[in-house]
Amino acid sequence: MKMIARQLVSSIGFVVLASAGAAAAPIPELIQKDGRYALMVDGAPFVMFGAQAQNSSNYPLALKKLWPAIKDMNANTLEIPVAWEQIERVEGKFDFSYVDTLVAEARKNKVRLVLLWFGTWKNTGANYAPEWVKFNNQRFPRMLDKEGKPIYCLSPQGEETLKADKKAFVALMTHIKKIDEAHRTVIMMQVENEVGTYGYARDYAPKAEALFNQPVPDAVLKRKKSPVALAASGTWKQVYGDYAEEYFHAYSIASYIGEIAKAGRAVYNLPMYVNNSIRDPLEEPVKPWNKNFASGGPTFDVIDIYKAAAPAIDFAAPDIYSPDSKKFVATLDKFQRPDNPLAVPEMSNAAEYVRYAYLVLGRGAINFSPFGIDYADYSNFPLGHKATDKTMVEPYAKIYSVFRPMERQWSRWAFEGRTYGVAEGDDRAPQTIAMKGWKGTISFREWQFGEREYFKDVKDLPANTEKPNGGVAIAQIADDEFIIVGQYARVKIDQADGKPTMWARVEEGYYDPSGKWVMERNWNGDQTDYGLNLTGKPVVLKVKVGTY
Numbered sequence: 001m002k003m004i005a006r007q008l009v010s011s012i013g014f015v016v017l018a019s020a021g022a023a024a025a026p027i028p029e030l031i032q033k034d035g036r037y038a039l040m041v042d043g044a045p046f047v048m049f050g051a052q053a054q055n056s057s058n059y060p061l062a063l064k065k066l067w068p069a070i071k072d073m074n075a076n077t078l079e080i081p082v083a084w085e086q087i088e089r090v091e092g093k094f095d096f097s098y099v100d101t102l103v104a105e106a107r108k109n110k111v112r113l114v115l116l117w118f119g120t121w122k123n124t125g126a127n128y129a130p131e132w133v134k135f136n137n138q139r140f141p142r143m144l145d146k147e148g149k150p151i152y153c154l155s156p157q158g159e160e161t162l163k164a165d166k167k168a169f170v171a172l173m174t175h176i177k178k179i180d181e182a183h184r185t186v187i188m189m190q191v192e193n194e195v196g197t198y199g200y201a202r203d204y205a206p207k208a209e210a211l212f213n214q215p216v217p218d219a220v221l222k223r224k225k226s227p228v229a230l231a232a233s234g235t236w237k238q239v240y241g242d243y244a245e246e247y248f249h250a251y252s253i254a255s256y257i258g259e260i261a262k263a264g265r266a267v268y269n270l271p272m273y274v275n276n277s278i279r280d281p282l283e284e285p286v287k288p289w290n291k292n293f294a295s296g297g298p299t300f301d302v303i304d305i306y307k308a309a310a311p312a313i314d315f316a317a318p319d320i321y322s323p324d325s326k327k328f329v330a331t332l333d334k335f336q337r338p339d340n341p342l343a344v345p346e347m348s349n350a351a352e353y354v355r356y357a358y359l360v361l362g363r364g365a366i367n368f369s370p371f372g373i374d375y376a377d378y379s380n381f382p383l384g385h386k387a388t389d390k391t392m393v394e395p396y397a398k399i400y401s402v403f404r405p406m407e408r409q410w411s412r413w414a415f416e417g418r419t420y421g422v423a424e425g426d427d428r429a430p431q432t433i434a435m436k437g438w439k440g441t442i443s444f445r446e447w448q449f450g451e452r453e454y455f456k457d458v459k460d461l462p463a464n465t466e467k468p469n470g471g472v473a474i475a476q477i478a479d480d481e482f483i484i485v486g487q488y489a490r491v492k493i494d495q496a497d498g499k500p501t502m503w504a505r506v507e508e509g510y511y512d513p514s515g516k517w518v519m520e521r522n523w524n525g526d527q528t529d530y531g532l533n534l535t536g537k538p539v540v541l542k543v544k545v546g547t548y
Contacts, residue, residue: 156252347368349372
């Protein structure tokens with residue numbers, strides 16, 4: 001969907017909270033300006049300080065173990081599945097009782113919702129399709145391998161499958177509009193989940209073979225250039241060579257998803273996105289698929305194909321389960337594009353990922369949501385945290401607790417391109433931030449007092465810095481003023497041209513509900529002589545600098 005930039009509301013503190021009988025708040029939408037994006041909720045920019053539930057928490061009784069975790073985490077948005085199998089167990093008979101309970105309880109807990117449609121595909125498989133779909137191969141065909149044998153994945157060429165999935169999704173969107181149009185509790189939809197196929201490049205059934213040997217659609221040719229110089233037009237193989245099978249599969253799946261999203265938006269026009277299990281972002285040059293990721297999913301190398309085939313989808317987003325700092329940064333680089341807003345809707349909830357909140361939020365993302373945060377007796381380890389209790393969410397809660405009071409301000413600053421963020425790298429090296437007229441230097445594993453050179457003989461290390469866990473997010477709110485949030489880091493700000501610089505004010509405080517800054521104390525002396533030292537308890541600093 002083409003996004004049109006709109007003028008921001010002048011007062012970010014004004015938030016319309018629709019109630020029964022009152023006029024509905026504006027429908028959530030994505031807007032863009034100069035390559036930056038904002039998710040508009042209640043008419044103002046909104047960042048999802050989110051949390052994603054476990055896959056099997058999408059039932060009324062299971063929600064009891066979810067809301068306490070959301071509260072403890074200080075999240076403002078819950079991402080949670082709605083499964084095709086649960087709303088249409090019998091074909092043509094829809095049951096939205098879970099959706100009704102979920103939306104009502106979300107309102108009670110003052111949390112927004114992103115609904116994850118587990119339909120034809122979830123993690124590439126058909127597990128969440130109803131039984132009447134996944135066991136009827138004749139009506140709902142599966143992909144065929146090169147030997148003509150059916151595999152685990154439903155075919156994106158299945159016309160009846162698309163028809164049935166689309167019907168169920170439209171019914172869901174119709175119901176959401178009916179129960180939520182006046183409240184806007186549901187602010188976004190994810191259409192399918194981590195699509196593609198593991199171990200198979202594409203569908204080799206006769207219909208797919210015929211399409212593969214047809215000319216590449218013009219819409220794809222205009223957006224996706226071949227990594228190697230081949231024919232300007234022709235069949236997928238003629239145009240894309242060794243990349244052809246992955247690209248064709250991506251087009252097939254994207255077209256399927258695009259049809260579902262288009263039909264759903266015609267009923268209730270919420271923003272919609274796709275997520276994916278990522279491929280290696282450090283691979284240069286990008287090589288053809290070789291059974292090393294889910295072929296056909298919206299990985300960074302085929303975003304252009306998804307844009308061409310599924311214009312009803314607003315963006316593609318990565319699900320990140322590699323703590324490697326270089327890969328994490330590279331993934332953000334690949335997905336944050338002028339035509340694709342940055343969002344991290346799913347990420348490991350392990351402790352080593354906490355630092356990335358500052359990086360993601362500082363880069364202007366519209367969403368940051370660790371996965372599997374409910375207090376169900378199921379651990380995500382080794383991909384996630386070992387714990388399933390409050391100790392799992394506490395590190396994220398500390399960060400959310402300082403951002404949430406200024407969430408509307410931060411959302412506006414991010415949309416205006418005023419925010420920056422870093423996460424401590426695995427190499428523990430200092431990092432620099434180029435801001436308007438100023439340079440920020442962020443270092444890690446520092447004592448709160450003094451410089452490194454003072455303590456060359458000290459063998460101890462600052463407490464709780466055994467592993468990389470530092471991060472800083474900065475908003476430049478005026479030419480010489482900054483909001484700084486962070487932990488386990490030291491921040492210095494210098495004039496970009498090298499002029500002598502000193503702190504004018506370093507106020508610790510917070511924003512009240514009206515958007516007014518409230519100072520608790522002013523840092524000076526030992527607290528500023530060696531930079532601003534941020535401990536494990538995140539604080540909000542309002543900083544002014546000057547030159548002499």
